[in-house]
Amino acid sequence: MKSGVLGVWKYRAFLPCDERVSIAEGGTPLYKTDRLADWVGVDELYIKNEGGNPTGSFKDRGMTVGVSKALEMGLSRVGCASTGNTSAALSIYGAKAGIDAIVLLPAGKVAMGKVAQALMHGANVISIKDNFDRALELVRQACNEKDIYLLNSVNPVRLEGQKTIGYEAVEQLGWEVPDRMFLPVGNAGNISAIHKGLREWRQHGIIEELPKMCGIQSEGSKPFVKAIKNNQKKITPEGEPETLATAIRIGNPVNGPKALNAVYDTGGTAESVSDQEIVEAQKKLARLEGIGVEPASASSVAGLKKLVDNGEVEPDEKIVCVTTGHLLKDSEEIIEVCKPPKEVEANLQTVLNHI
Numbered sequence: 001m002k003s004g005v006l007g008v009w010k011y012r013a014f015l016p017c018d019e020r021v022s023i024a025e026g027g028t029p030l031y032k033t034d035r036l037a038d039w040v041g042v043d044e045l046y047i048k049n050e051g052g053n054p055t056g057s058f059k060d061r062g063m064t065v066g067v068s069k070a071l072e073m074g075l076s077r078v079g080c081a082s083t084g085n086t087s088a089a090l091s092i093y094g095a096k097a098g099i100d101a102i103v104l105l106p107a108g109k110v111a112m113g114k115v116a117q118a119l120m121h122g123a124n125v126i127s128i129k130d131n132f133d134r135a136l137e138l139v140r141q142a143c144n145e146k147d148i149y150l151l152n153s154v155n156p157v158r159l160e161g162q163k164t165i166g167y168e169a170v171e172q173l174g175w176e177v178p179d180r181m182f183l184p185v186g187n188a189g190n191i192s193a194i195h196k197g198l199r200e201w202r203q204h205g206i207i208e209e210l211p212k213m214c215g216i217q218s219e220g221s222k223p224f225v226k227a228i229k230n231n232q233k234k235i236t237p238e239g240e241p242e243t244l245a246t247a248i249r250i251g252n253p254v255n256g257p258k259a260l261n262a263v264y265d266t267g268g269t270a271e272s273v274s275d276q277e278i279v280e281a282q283k284k285l286a287r288l289e290g291i292g293v294e295p296a297s298a299s300s301v302a303g304l305k306k307l308v309d310n311g312e313v314e315p316d317e318k319i320v321c322v323t324t325g326h327l328l329k330d331s332e333e334i335i336e337v338c339k340p341p342k343e344v345e346a347n348l349q350t351v352l353n354h355i
């Protein structure tokens with residue numbers, strides 16, 4: 001199947017290989033969110049909702065390109081470590097391409113919807129008794145030993161696919177570059193990818209300016225934010241990252257140097273938010289705009305609000321927040337942060353009493 005009007009392969013001229021496996025990834029909606037903008041305190045706010053991808057996260061953009069590259073090279077096995085979404089994406093493209101997908105997950109720290117996807121699409125799922133950073137170290141070694149094509153974001157081919165998020169956002173804004181783009185940061189690949197893509201467009205004269213790239217992390221897992229706040233050129237890894245936003249529970253972002261450059265080069269910024277602020281933003285997205293996202297995704301909006309509140313972002317700036325993964329990825333979290341349904345006797349009067 002070919003991708004739609006918008007979509008990753010529309011930008012093939014900027015991609016490193018031909019389309020060999022596609023499941024109509026990209027072409028996600030850009031919503032103008034006026035009620036959310038009021039809550040945040042800005043005039044114009046757009047949500048680029050990556051939950052609209054085939055597996056419900058932006059990782060599909062990278063994997064259509066990464067697995068196409070694997071096929072081009074005649075490889076029959078692909079692998080990754082993952083906090084969940086990367087593994088789901090690898091699994092569907094592996095399945096569609098008819099090649100083996102091997103994924104390493106941090107045991108007990110991956111939202112069940114993502115594990116379910118990897119299992120159903122037939123990946124070889126290995127849970128290790130440690131965190132994501134260790135899983136990445138191990139999968140890098142295993143891929144070397146076993147001749148498996150590694151498709152974590154250390155592989156630049158994957159990031160080539162993800163840079164199309166920026167292209168679509170600009171196109172959907174009528175070829176206007178937003179003042180700022182906000183992204184959750186975990187392994188720091190996505191913010192680097194979008195920056196790279198837009199820089200290439202600037203080099204080609206397609207756009208003139210770059211958006212200020214703004215990266216948001218959770219307070220319990222913020223090595224990138226610390227480096228930016230201290231104006232450092234290097235990230236100091238954190239040993240015990242912890243956050244309810246398990247997708248970005250990462251202490252040693254492998255794309256740190258590129259991501260730091262994305263922020264410094266564009267005059268952007270980085271901020272951390274508490275798990276509570278993340279849940280609040282997640283509920284606002286859901287209840288003011290009808291946009292259901294997983295916790296990591298909501299951090300982009302939570303971070304924006306914090307920066308507006310403390311005066312670092314002006315209300316008249318045109319903002320795009322990227323929401324990276326779908327609400328249903330992490331239903332355990334929803335049950336934890338929402339009131340459970342009321343269970344009542346099955347008669348009309350009782351039902352009426354509860355309305």
Ligand code: F0G
Binds near residue numbers: 083087184186325
């Ligand atoms: N949002 C979601 C929903 C993610 O799954 C991730 C990363 C990020 C944001 C951060 O993106 O790593 O490019 O800075 N998830 C990876 C995974 C690590 O394995 O699925 P990043």
